[in-house]
Amino acid sequence: MVPGPSAAELARQHAEGKTPPKKAVEQAFARAAEVDAGPNGLNAILWADREAALGAAAQVAELSRQGNQPGPLAGVPVVVKDNIATLTMPTTCGSRILEGYVSPFEATVVTRLRNAGAIVIGKTNMDEFAMGSSTENSAYGPTRNPLDPTRVPGGSSGGSAACVAAGIVRVALGSETGGSVRQPAAFCGIVGVKPTYGRVSRYGLVAFASSLDQVGVFGRSVEDAAIGLGVIAGRDRYDSTSADVEVDDYVATASETLKGVVIGRPREYFPDSLDARIRARCDAALDALRQLGATVRDVSLPHTDLAIPTYYIIAPAEASSNLARFDGVRYGARAKAAALREMYADTRSHGFGREVTRRILLGTYVLSAGYYDAYYKKAQEVRALIVNDFQNVFQGGVDVLFTPTAPTPAFPIGAKSDPYEMYLSDIFTATANLAGIPALSLPIGRVDGLPVGGQVMGRHFGEAALFRVAFALERALGEAAHR
Amino acid sequence: MSATVGAPALAKYEMVVGLEVHVQLRTRTKLFCNCSTQFGDPPNRNTCPVCLALPGSLPVLNESAVELATRAALALDASVQEESVFARKNYFYPDLPKGYQISQFDKPLALDGRLVIGEQHDGSPMRVRITRVHMEEDAGKSIHDRYPAASAIDLNRAGTPLIEIVSEPDIRSSAEAGSYLRLLKQLLEYVDVSDLNMEEGSLRVDANISIRERGATKLGTKTEVKNMNSFSGVERALDAEFARQVAIVESQGRVEQETLLWDADRGTVRPARSKEGSHDYRYFPDPDLPPLRLTKEWIAGIRDRLPELPDARRRRFATEHKLSPYDVDVLTASPHIAEYFEAVAHAHGDSKTAANWVMGDVLAVLKNTGVPIDRFSVRPADLATLLDMVRGGAVSNSAAKRIFALMVQTGDRPEQIAEREGLAQVGDEAQVAAWVDEAIADKPAEWQRYLAGEKKLLGVFVGAVMKRSGGRADPRKVNQLLSTRASG
Numbered sequence: 016m017v018p019g020p021s022a023a024e025l026a027r028q029h030a031e032g033k034t035p036p037k038k039a040v041e042q043a044f045a046r047a048a049e050v051d052a053g054p055n056g057l058n059a060i061l062w063a064d065r066e067a068a069l070g071a072a073a074q075v076a077e078l079s080r081q082g083n084q085p086g087p088l089a090g091v092p093v094v095v096k097d098n099i100a101t102l103t104m105p106t107t108c109g110s111r112i113l114e115g116y117v118s119p120f121e122a123t124v125v126t127r128l129r130n131a132g133a134i135v136i137g138k139t140n141m142d143e144f145a146m147g148s149s150t151e152n153s154a155y156g157p158t159r160n161p162l163d164p165t166r167v168p169g170g171s172s173g174g175s176a177a178c179v180a181a182g183i184v185r186v187a188l189g190s191e192t193g194g195s196v197r198q199p200a201a202f203c204g205i206v207g208v209k210p211t212y213g214r215v216s217r218y219g220l221v222a223f224a225s226s227l228d229q230v231g232v233f234g235r236s237v238e239d240a241a242i243g244l245g246v247i248a249g250r251d252r253y254d255s256t257s258a259d260v261e262v263d264d265y266v267a268t269a270s271e272t273l274k275g276v277v278i279g280r281p282r283e284y285f286p287d288s289l290d291a292r293i294r295a296r297c298d299a300a301l302d303a304l305r306q307l308g309a310t311v312r313d314v315s316l317p318h319t320d321l322a323i324p325t326y327y328i329i330a331p332a333e334a335s336s337n338l339a340r341f342d343g344v345r346y347g348a349r350a351k352a353a354a355l356r357e358m359y360a361d362t363r364s365h366g367f368g369r370e371v372t373r374r375i376l377l378g379t380y381v382l383s384a385g386y387y388d389a390y391y392k393k394a395q396e397v398r399a400l401i402v403n404d405f406q407n408v409f410q411g412g413v414d415v416l417f418t419p420t421a422p423t424p425a426f427p428i429g430a431k432s433d434p435y436e437m438y439l440s441d442i443f444t445a446t447a448n449l450a451g452i453p454a455l456s457l458p459i460g461r462v463d464g465l466p467v468g469g470q471v472m473g474r475h476f477g478e479a480a481l482f483r484v485a486f487a488l489e490r491a492l493g494e495a496a497h498r
Numbered sequence: 499m500s501a502t503v504g505a506p507a508l509a510k511y512e513m514v515v516g517l518e519v520h521v522q523l524r525t526r527t528k529l530f531c532n533c534s535t536q537f538g539d540p541p542n543r544n545t546c547p548v549c550l551a552l553p554g555s556l557p558v559l560n561e562s563a564v565e566l567a568t569r570a571a572l573a574l575d576a577s578v579q580e581e582s583v584f585a586r587k588n589y590f591y592p593d594l595p596k597g598y599q600i601s602q603f604d605k606p607l608a609l610d611g612r613l614v615i616g617e618q619h620d621g622s623p624m625r626v627r628i629t630r631v632h633m634e635e636d637a638g639k640s641i642h643d644r645y646p647a648a649s650a651i652d653l654n655r656a657g658t659p660l661i662e663i664v665s666e667p668d669i670r671s672s673a674e675a676g677s678y679l680r681l682l683k684q685l686l687e688y689v690d691v692s693d694l695n696m697e698e699g700s701l702r703v704d705a706n707i708s709i710r711e712r713g714a715t716k717l718g719t720k721t722e723v724k725n726m727n728s729f730s731g732v733e734r735a736l737d738a739e740f741a742r743q744v745a746i747v748e749s750q751g752r753v754e755q756e757t758l759l760w761d762a763d764r765g766t767v768r769p770a771r772s773k774e775g776s777h778d779y780r781y782f783p784d785p786d787l788p789p790l791r792l793t794k795e796w797i798a799g800i801r802d803r804l805p806e807l808p809d810a811r812r813r814r815f816a817t818e819h820k821l822s823p824y825d826v827d828v829l830t831a832s833p834h835i836a837e838y839f840e841a842v843a844h845a846h847g848d849s850k851t852a853a854n855w856v857m858g859d860v861l862a863v864l865k866n867t868g869v870p871i872d873r874f875s876v877r878p879a880d881l882a883t884l885l886d887m888v889r890g891g892a893v894s895n896s897a898a899k900r901i902f903a904l905m906v907q908t909g910d911r912p913e914q915i916a917e918r919e920g921l922a923q924v925g926d927e928a929q930v931a932a933w934v935d936e937a938i939a940d941k942p943a944e945w946q947r948y949l950a951g952e953k954k955l956l957g958v959f960v961g962a963v964m965k966r967s968g969g970r971a972d973p974r975k976v977n978q979l980l981s982t983r984a985s986g
Contacts, residue, residue, distance in 0.1 A: 098554075099554075100553065100554040106553065106554070108553070113553065116553070118547075118552065118553065118554065119547065119552070120547045120552070120554075120555070122554060217556060218554065218555070218556050219554040219555075220554055221553040221554045222553075222554070222786075224785075225784075225785035225786050226785035252558065253556060253558060254556050254558075255556065255557070255558050255559065255786065255787055255788060256785075256786065256787075256788060332782065333782075333785055335588075335780075336586050336588050336597070336598050336780070336782070338597075339588060339590065339596065339597020339598060340551040340553070340595060340596050340597050341553075342590060342592075342597060344592045344595075344651065345550060345551070345552075345595060345651075346552070355592065359590055379780065382588070382780035382781075382782055383778055383780060384778045384780075387780075387782070391782060
């Protein structure tokens with residue numbers, strides 16, 4: 016899998032008239048036909064519209080011909096997760112209940128991608144409604160890991176991660192509620208960034224858990240991800256939770272050294288039970304960071320072990336409400352039934368898969384009268400403690416934290432039948448969603464040929480610091496990141 | 499469900515009532531999207547991804563709705579909170595697109611208000627405490643009688659801004675409930691936040707009612723009565739539900755906590771079909787909307803811009819215009835009538851005359867034509883001019899009534915009409931003298947009797963002069979000339 020030219024390079028080639036957008040789009044489709052389609056393909060792309068993509072490519076070319084300044088992603092093919100609303104392809108969230116649903120409006124992030132010259136060529140597979148960590152919970156079949164087709168690509172944004180890892184595109188959008196970009200980035204050996212809550216508009220992102228959801232970006236390289244995030248970040252008046260905070264130039268953070276940077280190593284993310292080979296990769300990365308001039312400091316985030324239980328109360332609670340709109344009344348699948356209650360029950364029983372049903376039930380339960388205080392309210396209190404943990408270390412002078420992204424490399428398809436075991440796959444990532452802080456995963460080496468991701472977490476709206484560290488570490492590790 | 503209990507049994511108990519009033523705020527657009535709030539448009543025209551709850555859509559709060567809600571809360575003397583929180587009320591119903599209603603729950607916009615609804619026996623004000631005022635969005639409408647085997651959904655109303663005004667259970671009779679509602683409506687009309695039209699659903703009332711023996715302090719089990727579409731309907735429904743509960747208790751039964759629907763045609767209540775799902779609404783803070791934060795300064799600014807409220811205006815009208823309590827009540831019933839009256843009174847200078855005209859002629863025309871006073875064809879300044887003309891003797895009182903009627907029809911100014919219709923009073927000495935002399939010449943015998951002391955005959959001559967002049971002769975001039983002739 017030879018990665019094609021970087022997003023920046025592709026945009027430059029286009030600006031210089033070397034690679035017309037049409038050619039880049041055709042190459043992406045050719046690569047997809049080669050690796051993604053067919054019974055043994057990756058099954059990463061659910062919906063694609065070749066005609067629309069070529070039309071968009073022609074438009075980008077036409078705009079440059081007219082002398083318009085090409086955008087930072089001019090002529091760059093991208094894919095977006097199937098829970099992000101697009102006009103030309105269905106938006107199904109990997110669910111039966113939205114089979115064939117085409118949104119009449121477009122997500123703000125897609126508009127921004129298109130305004131930057133990117134060409135959206137497909138919608139990618141995902142765990143249904145982003146509930147899962149392996150992309151096995153899709154109504155349209157699992158996605159395979161491009162590095163080992165017997166294994167999962169991670170999830171829930173596994174389709175987007177696989178597309179980048181397989182060389183179909185350099186940049187892709189995913190979404191995170193609890194690690195759903197970083198964990199698949201780690202499993203597929205690419206870069207994935209989950210921005211600060213409020214950094215990117217959620218308008219057009221189909222809600223799973225609104226207080227945790229955030230659109231994230233995959234890149235083949237740190238630079239690809241930095242360009243992608245720069246394009247989609249910023250306040251949007253259609254999302255009241257998006258923040259009016261200036262967007263830094265993430266690419267400009269690339270630097271030779273990390274002198275003066277203090278990196279925290281939270282001991283809770285390196286438990287005795289951690290796979291020794293993953294620990295070794297992390298230690299090697301930390302050594303590289305030291306050599307770049309950074310100071311590494313041991314720190315503690317004492318409430319880390321409460322993250323998963325907290326997450327699995329708050330996220331399902333919000334999901335149970337967010338998914339109520341899929342009732343068969345206005346759009347999507349509707350079961351035939353004689354009475355209203357029956358129609359609701361049949362539509363939702365047939366439309367939702369097992370994991371989605373499980374979480375709706377769980378969420379409904381924890382919000383119920385008599386249980387709200389014991390579960391939902393308590394979980395919010397614990398969430399505040401987790402936020403506090405991070406605040407304390409950052410106020411103590413730590414610039415970023417470095418941890419493993421996931422406790423294991425990509426596991427075989429079908430290996431995790433116990434939901435709780437699956438949930439533990441997000442043990443190191445869910446904390447950043449609960450705290451609303453930005454976090455990034457980048458490849459730091461391999462174990463048995465499978466990629467291992469290192470996670471960098473930072474302060475609210477401190478994406479620039481994450482990219483600075485990631486750029487330096489990527490360069491320092493070089494080929495070792497993929498060995 | 500019909501109940502018959504005798505008057506002695508009814509007298510043993512009192513009703514304890516709290517009212518929940520939903521008021522549609524008069525905004526141009528919905529609470530969380532830019533769709534129009536226009537009433538009566540074709541079904542589902544005023545909808546968008548947000549109020550249709552399409553996947554991925556998000557609410558954005560309409561600031562003018564917050565302003566109107568705040569104005570209403572301050573008028574009710576409630577304390578507007580610097581932080582309030584929108585919460586989701588979850589239940590399934592086809593006209594509720596998101597499967598939840600965005601409302602406010604444990605942190606409402608405003609707390610602790612009050613409304614004075616009359617006087618106690620000792621003259622102290624009778625207050626109904628307002629528990630809370632909160633903002634929420636309306637649901638759409640389900641239409642069950644349009645198609646034979648299907649229900650239809652119209653989502654034009656979905657997302658329209660409402661406030662809910664919840665009272666404490668301080669109301670003890672249907673008459674008090676009626677006073678509360680009428681005064682609440684008057685107050686909201688003064689602060690101009692809503693169309694307040696019960697038929698179009700922009701004002702809706704639900705009642706919580708329980709009974710207890712007079713003198714008891716413990717509250718009984720309450721029922722909720724809905725579906726009243728007039729204030730008198732509320733009063734009748736409360737009396738009916740009171741009697742029903744008394745009958746149950748008197749026959750050793752227990753009142754069930756339930757929701758009842760008022761049937762105005764039958765004059766009875768019946769149990770509502772239970773809503774889909776349970777009554778557990780699973781409220782939780784809406785994560786799509788940050789807490790609503792209002793600064794003290796902003797709230798104070800809204801308070802400063804509140805118009806004069808009914809109570810203050812009543813007091814001022816009594817002292818400033820020296821009007822009777824009855825006149826004050828009539829003239830302050832609506833802010834527009836009050837403003838109309840004051841404009842006439844200020845321009846004309848005599849409040850009592852202005853009050854008589856507004857309460858008599860003006861209100862009669864408005865009542866007969868159904869035209870609201872803010873679109874009345876007679877401008878206050880023109881009515882004041884007409885009253886000036888009467889006072890100055892330019893037109894007679896009876897001519898003024900005719901001129902007024904023509905002003906209503908044409909919207910023309912009174913001077914123009916008086917001129918055009920020849921209704922201007924004639925005070926010209928020579929002309930009136932000529933009429934007087936003609937009248938005397940016409941009835942010489944009567945004139946002699948008058949001169950001989952039969953004073954009541956004066957009226958005959960005045961009448962004769964008025965007749966000759968076609969009603970235009972200035973009565974004062976006529977009297978003056980007649981007495982000059984008599985003494986001359």
